[in-house]
Amino acid sequence: MKIFDIVIIGCGPIGIACALEAKNKGLSYVILEKGPIVNSLFNYPVNMQFFSSSEKLEIDEIPFISNEAKPRRSEALEYYRRIATSNKLNINLFEKVISISKVESKFTVVSEKNTYSSKNVVIATGFYDIPNTLNIQGEDLPKVSHYYNDPHYYSGQKVVVIGASNSSVDAALECYRKGATVTMVIRGSELGERVKYWVKPDIVNRIKEGSIKVYYNATVKEISKNTITLNTENGLETLQNDFVLALTGYKPDFTFLDQIGVGFSSDENKIPTYNEATMETNIKGVYLAGVICGGMDTHKWFIENSRIHAKMIIKDILVKK
Structure with a gap:
């Protein structure tokens, strides 16, 4: 079985950013996504307009051109899809991850279709799948x-x-x-x-x-x-x-974090334990990226302020490699 440097769970904008950075730095990776590319954005309302302006939604300094200053869902889908396809990112879509486990320094990630071995895991699963x-x-x-x-x-x-x-x-x-x-x-x-x-x-x-x-x-x-x-x-x-x-809001799925023993804060926000300089959790080799870092406080992290997670994570992995 091939051993990847990184398995990335979630093909949202931040998962894509992590894959781009991994590819640019010569690391082997695969993204596993249970739905289509940027699944959460796909499930937004058809006429939805972002609060952020287009340049704040850009990843890897790839220009995002929109008709208005604040882009709409359809434009975001086009932007992130084009990034994924034109860069030939290694993405397995409609492949739901079932479990993550660690033995010594290697992770086993089991999906509905396959089993993967990896030195590191990045969890970038967002928060839009479980309604309040x-x-x-x-x-x-x-x-x-x-x-x-x-x-x-x-x-x-x-x-x-x-x-x-x-x-x-x-x-x-x-x-x-x-x-x-x-x-x-x-x-x-x-x-x-x-x-x-x-x-x-x-x-x-x-x-x-x-x-x-x-x-x-x-x-x-x-x-x-x-x-x-x-x-x-x-x-x-x-x-x-x-x-x-x-429309009473949504919360993250903590299943994978619980499975591998990631800690949480004791308050109602249930913020996962991670190093703010590297995004690595208390489990060595497990990193968090994007909205899930905020736990139940789903307004803390969003695309424009969590784009930086990709570079932080890949830099730390390279240092330890």
Whole structure:
């Protein structure tokens, strides 16, 4: 069995950056990805626009040219796909990793299709695969989704959007403009503080004029086939309802970190243990890259401030080689 210098788990922008740096430095590597290239970005809403400007999403100093200063999902997919294909990166797509184990100085990475041996493992799995659930009756109904894609699907329907973040605001506005009757349910007393500044006036005005109804300081009690019941400041309210978009955020999958014994902070953020200068965890040869470094605090790391992880990791591996 070939022994790679690095197995990279996750083909998001940061996983691709790690592969590029490994290739440039002459290290053998393979990326294992359970879905398509940049799987998380692929699953973003079809009309999604980034908060970051295009130059801040660039990797390996490869120019990212977009029609607007802040690129859209389709442009990002094109950019990262072109990098992966034009550089002929060694990527195995639709190959989910099942387990990681270590014996002495070598790692065994088992996927659904193959088994790999490696001197180092880089975990760059992001956080978009596990939604924060409501844990209420009716959450498992077909009409409930924790992901939002295309507003056309909800045209002419009564849609409840749960949440106050960018994803919730975007979904509410887009569905409203495609002919849905939209109600937002927000646990706090106002919209999220991170709502994109160029979008916030739009949602505020739509709420003010009554085009989109909002319940502040409210939660969902239960969901049925045709209704949704809310806990509001005025007591229980039951609304007629066709679809529920529960856009309440996501959390990282810590399965691989638990398997190989990576430590975590004792607080609620559950931040993995790693060296901030090298990105190496408490397990020698296991490195973290990207959003997963922030544990449950998924707003700490994103593409523009974790691009540097690739060079930090590869530099450390080369020093130890």
